[in-house]
Amino acid sequence: MYKWLLDIYGNGSLLDSFTQFPNYGSDEGRIIVDYNLSEHPFYYFTSSLLNSVEQESEALDKAKELLVIFNGVCYLLNLTFTKFIPGSIRPNIYYKQKSDIAFYAQFRSHIDILMKGRHEHDNYHKVLRLMGRSHKNIQWMDLYKIYEILKKKLGEQKLAQITSKKNWNKFTGTANFSIEAGDEARHAIPNKDIKDTMPIDEARKLIKTACQNWVEEAFNIKINNKLYFPEYISLDFDNI
Structure with a gap:
């Protein structure tokens, strides 16, 4: 399970499409939805790389950095026509109750390949950052x-x-x-x-x-x- 949830904003239909398919993400970057808070869905960006972070301010900074990378990956893969915008961050109240990372890990997606590929190539990481912060603009x-x-x-x-x-x-x-x-x-x-x-x-x-x-x-x-x-x-x- 993911420890921190970053509010994100963007095209609602596009956000929803990312929650419908397990392979539209990676344990290092994924969009999830919560329908429990109100009649309108809330969308969050999350990552297993945030699980070791204790302080909220540090989690927010790191989550924003990861979202930039995620935006860059999605832009390269032609998955999005606009970038996702970060909001505030909150702890996941269901953290440690069950594991969904193992479920998602069985789906080896292009997003997963490119998110993790940045650890092997510094220059590639920089390309994702440059593309992710501005997207099509x-x-x-x-x-x-x-x-x-x-x-x-x-x-x-x-x-x-x-x-x-x-x-x-x-x-x-x-x-x-x-x-x-x-x-x-x-x-x-x-x-x-x-x-x-x-x-x-x-x-x-x-x-x-x-x-x-x-x-x-x-x-x-x-x-x-x-x-x-x-x-x-x-x-x-x-x-x-």
Whole structure:
């Protein structure tokens, strides 16, 4: 059982979908629901990594950090179209009464693989943090940081298999100097000679695709470009 429960907010249908399937989570990061407090459900983020924490303030800080990682994992896996927002934290009054971790552990999910995979790769952990804190609204500065990690991990040859060198140059030129990037550009003075710039939505999709290629190869998984939630929230995640 989980010791601490972090209130989270987001799209209700999306939150509910994460509580319906045991494989939509990991013992290191999971969304659970409580219908007992009122007629409206309450959603919580929790993790077995919080079980050793005694102080509420420390539990809150650690839970928020883990939720950022969880948001990053879900974004990479095309599971969410918006990030989950943290609220307050509370102790779980049912802690130690029964064990649900063993039940969930039998479902080896992509979320579980990627949550635990960060312990093996420091750079991968950083990518999840950068993606998780902004989700689909990630800005140029963080996009470029991820690009630097990808370039080091994959090399230019593999990056060229994802898109052309010309496109990568367009990305770096936009991120470094252009008016397109505005205050998010890596350098304060824009280079007005740069005419061929990349829209940020295209840059986000490019970096996300490159990260997904890296993750698929590193962890031997296949990420779906389109997932079918219940019809009322079915979306084409390839466009996010």
